[in-house]
Amino acid sequence: MRILGIDPGLTRCGVGVVELGAGRRVRFIHAGVIRTPPSDPLEQRLLAVSRGISALITEFTPGAVAVERVFAQHNLRTVMGTAQASGIALAMAAEHGLPVGLHTPSEVKAAITGYGSAAKLQVGTMVMRILGLDEIPKPADAADALALAICHGWRGSVGAGLEANGSETPAQRAWREAEKSAGKRRVAS
Amino acid sequence: MRILGIDPGLTRCGVGVVELGAGRRVRFIHAGVIRTPPSDPLEQRLLAVSRGISALITEFTPGAVAVERVFAQHNLRTVMGTAQASGIALAMAAEHGLPVGLHTPSEVKAAITGYGSAAKLQVGTMVMRILGLDEIPKPADAADALALAICHGWRGSVGAGLEANGSETPAQRAWREAEKSAGKRRVAS
Incomplete structure (x- = not known):
């Protein structure tokens, strides 16, 4: 299944599509x-933003959409535009009949790097490695959108089902365990 | 010209339509x-919310849309949903090719009551009187949406053009002057 990740924003709205396969494998499709x-x-x-997202859904036919959960607490100056763009992203997913997952930045960081307070560069580096890319996707918003899509795939039921059947590679198991222990450290929000 | 006012919200999104005629006269169409x-x-x-607004635009064919400008500073708990709904309202207006005006709550209060810090009841009472209704439109979100639509009509170029040609009634002139003096008192935002 393909997952569209959206890092909402007005000036730059990051978008990334990955394909989630067996054994929690993710393949790069678009950023x-x-x-x-x-x-x-x-x-x-x-x-x-609305038309751009709609065009992406039509082109890449994702089966799910992952959107960053926006909080009012930080970046007060730009948060309104970000919130408005996230509203557009969510409504567009619903318009296309797609299920939506909202993930906080720390949930994404924990899923991708094993550490909920990881730096942006660390997240970008891990996105590059996980997807087997030659360089970190640019700009950072595109890398963040890919991270959201990967996070959604790994946190979803598909990943949970695979944990039991031993089809993970050792690296994938390491990710899962890192994610789990990061989850334990995370403060409930 | 008809004006659609939108008081954005997720649980209750207020909508109101007025017809702006000659001499700054406004007529109630829908709330x-x-x-x-x-x-x-x-x-x-x-x-x-998106589909509801789209249906209203199709039904009442407004020539302009007025949306309340949302600030991050107040109501932190609900502001994200409000911002998301306002994003939807704005995108829907653009989707239908309609010009949009954003007005702050104090601009609306000043336009309707002559006082930028007027209480909700005062705004509702003036909306009722201006539109010649028998009672204050309920719920308050609907009255606020009508106030937004009236404010947009009166602050727009149509109203400005009429100021010079003496076609105002005495009551309308009083409104305009109250609005003006309220404008002077207002702190620039």
């Missing part, structure tokens, strides 16, 4: 950024 | 609330 100029009227920017 | 149950998944709620 990019929907950009809208800050000089455009807000409603036109939101419409551009 | 209502789009409700979505908090027990529904977030993406389904946002889709319902």
Whole structure:
């Protein structure tokens, strides 16, 4: 199944598509950024994000959408645009009949690096390694969107089912265990 | 020209339509609330708001949309849902090719009551009087949406053009002057 990850934003909305296979294997399909100029009227920017996401869903036919959960607590200056873009992403997923998963940044970091407070570079590096890419996807928003998609796949029921049947590679098992122990350390939100 | 006012929200999204005529006269066309149950998944709620607004635009064919400007500073607990719903409202207006006006709550209060810190009841009372209704539109979200639509009509270029040609009634002139002096008192945002 393909998973579309969306790191919502107005100036740069990161998007990434991965294919989740057997044994928690994930394959890179697409990464990019929907950009809208800050000089455009807000409603036109939101419409551009909406159409961009809709076009991606049509092109890559994901079976699920993962969106970063936005909090009001940080980045007060930009949080409203981010929240509005996330609303657009969620409504677009629903419009296409796709199930949605919301993941916090620390959940994504824990799933990808085993550590919920990992630095951006560390997340990007692990996304590159997990997907077997030659370099870290750029810009960071695209890497974050791929991380969200991977996180969604690994945290979902598909991954949970595989834990029991021993089809993991040793590296995949290491990821899962790191994720688990990070989960234990995480403060309930 | 008809104006659709939207007081964005997830549990209750207020909507109101007025017809702006000559001499800043406004006529009541419609008021209502789009409700979505908090027990529904977030993406389904946002889709319902999106479809509700789209249906209203199709039914009442407004020429402009006025949306309340949302700030991150107040109501931190509910502000994210409100911001997401406002994003949906803005994108829907753009989708239908309609110009959008964003107005802060104090701009709306100043336009409707002459006082930017007016109480909710005062705004509702003035909406009732301005539109010649027998009672205050309920719930408050619907009255707020009508106030937004009136504010947009009165603050827009149509109203500005009429100021010069003496077609105002004495009551309308009083409104305009109250609005002006409230504007002077207002702190720039």
